[in-house]
Amino acid sequence: MNSGDAFISLTGYIATQPTMRTTRTGVPSLSMRVGWTPRWLDRESGEWTDGPSSFATVQCYRRLAQNAAMSLRTGDAVQVRGKLSVREYEGRNGEKMINVDIDATSIGHDLCRGVAGFSRARQSTGPTAAELGAGAGDVQVPSGELAPAGELDPDGQADALAVEALAEDSAQLAPGSLEPAVTPF
Numbered sequence: 001m002n003s004g005d006a007f008i009s010l011t012g013y014i015a016t017q018p019t020m021r022t023t024r025t026g027v028p029s030l031s032m033r034v035g036w037t038p039r040w041l042d043r044e045s046g047e048w049t050d051g052p053s054s055f056a057t058v059q060c061y062r063r064l065a066q067n068a069a070m071s072l073r074t075g076d077a078v079q080v081r082g083k084l085s086v087r088e089y090e091g092r093n094g095e096k097m098i099n100v101d102i103d104a105t106s107i108g109h110d111l112c113r114g115v116a117g118f119s120r121a122r123q124s125t126g127p128t129a130a131e132l133g134a135g136a137g138d139v140q141v142p143s144g145e146l147a148p149a150g151e152l153d154p155d156g157q158a159d160a161l162a163v164e165a166l167a168e169d170s171a172q173l174a175p176g177s178l179e180p181a182v183t184p185f
Contacts, residue, residue: 008084008102011110012036014076015055020069023061030065032072034058034080034102056100058082060107067121068107077113081106 018032038051058080060068072078082104091097109116 006084007082009079009081010036011079014072014074014078017074018069018072020065027061028065030060030068032058034078056102058102058104060104064104064107072107077110079108079110080104
C-alpha cells in the first residue's frame with residue numbers, strides 16, 4: 001500500500017451486469033458499474049429528496065473476481081471497499097470527462113437492504129472427498145475450483161444441523177415476509 005493511495009467505502013447498487021475477463025497474464029478480472037444516490041428528508045415538505053446519482057467502475061482481480069462473478073448480479077445492493085482513482089480525460093467531442101474507478105479489496109451484499117447466503121470457497125491441497133470415498137453429503141473443493149453457493153461450511157462439508165435449523169426458522173416466518181409469523185412473548 002502506498003502512502004499516497006486513497007481508499008473508499010461505499011454503499012450502492014450494481015448498475016451493470018458484472019463482466020468476467022482474464023488479463024493478458026492470465027489473472028481473473030471482473031468489472032462492473034456501481035451507482036448510488038444520496039437521499040435526505042426535506043424538513044419543510046416532510047418528503048424525501050434525491051440528490052444526483054453517481055457511478056464508479058469497480059474492478060476486482062483474482063479470487064475476489066471469481067467469487068464476485070458467482071455472487072453478484074445487476075440490481076444487487078452492495079458495499080464496496082477499495083482504492084479510489086479519479087482521472088480526467090477528453091471525450092469524443094473534446095469535452096473534459098471524469099472517470100471514477102475503484103480497485104476493490106472487498107465486496108459484500110448490503111444486508112440492510114436484503115438477505116444473502118454465504119459459503120466459504122475453499123481450496124484444498126489434499127485428496128478430494130470423492131478420492132477418499134466420502135459420503136454423498138460431503139463436499140470438498142478441489143484446488144483451484146470454487147464451490148457453488150450454499151454447499152460448504154468452514155470445514156468444507158455441508159452442515160446438516162445448520163440446514164435443519166434454517167428450515168425450522170423459515171417455517172416460522174409469515175408467508176412473503178422476513179418477520180416471525182407469531183411474536184414469542
